[in-house]
Amino acid sequence: MSPREQNAIAAALIVAVLGSGCFIAAYFGGGDRLYEGLAMAVAAAGLCAAALGWAFWIVPPERVADEIETYPSSRGERAAERGEVRSDLRAVSRPRMLLGLLSAALGAFAAALIVPIRSLGPAPAGALFHTRWRKGSALVREDGSIVDVGSLNVDSAIAVFPSGAVGDAQSQAMLIRLPDGVADSVRGYVAYSRLCTHAGCPVALYRAAARQLLCPCHQSVFDVVAGGAVVSGPADHALPRLPIAVTGDGTLVALGDFPEPVGPGFWERS
DSSP, X not given: OOHHHHHHHHHHHHHHHHHHHHHHHHHHTTOOHHHHHHHHHHHHHHHHHHHHHIIXXXXXXSOXXXXXXXXXXXXXXXXXXXXXXXXXXXXXXXXXXXXXXHHHHHHHXXXXXXXXXXXXXXXXXXXXXXXXXXXXXXXXXXXXXXXXXTSSOTTEEEXXXXXXXXXXXXXXXXXXXXXXXXXXXXXXXXXXXXXXXXXXXXXXXXXXXXXXXXXXXXXOEEETXXXXXXXXXXXXXXXXXXXXXXXXXXXXXXXXXXXXXXXXXXXXXX
C-alpha cells in the first residue's frame, strides 16, 4: 500500500469522524433536521469510502491454499515459515494510524446512532403499571382540598386524586360513600379507578339507587358493592379498587397503589 493510498483512507475516516461529530452537535443544538441528515450522510459516505479503500488497497487480493504435509516439516523449513509469519504480521500491523482512525470513526458513528435514543422519552412501563398513589397519600378533590370522613353525604360520589398529583389522568379515582354495612367499606367509603377498563374513558356517573358506576362513552356499568365488577357493557374486567384508610384526624388516605393496572386490559389478560 502506497503512502498516497494510506492518506486517502485516513482522510475518509477523518471525514466520517467529523460527520458524526457534526450530527451530535446539531442534535444537541436543536438544529434543523436537514443539517442532521447531511452530517449523517457525510459520516456514512466517509465510512463507505474508507471500507472500499481498505478492501482494494490493504486486503490482499490473492487466494492462498495451505497444503497439509503428510510428514512433519524439517527444522529449517519450520524456521523459514516462522520468519514468513513474522514478516506478514509486521505488514498487517504497519498501518497503526489507520487502525486508530478506524476505531475513532466507528466509535463516533455508533455514538451518533445512539444519541437520538434520548428523544424516545421515558420508558412507558411505570406509567402503564403504576399510578401516583402511594402509601399515606391523602385523597384530595380537584381543587386540592383534602377529603375527610365528613366530606360526602351517603350515596354520593366525587372524583379524587393523590395529594401532589391533582389532575393526573392515570391516578384519578371515584370515591363513593355507602350506607354503613352495605359493603366491605372503610367507614362507608370505597374508591375505584376512574378509568373505564374498556377504552379508558372516565367513569364519571354514579347511580345512587342501584349503587353502580357508569361510563358514558360506551355504557359500561360497574357494581360498587361487588368490588367494581362489570354489570353490563363492553368492559371485560372490574374496576381496580384503591385501598384506603382513615387517619386519627378523620382524613382519608391511600394504603398504596391500585393492586392492578388501571384502564383498558393488557395483552396478558385472559
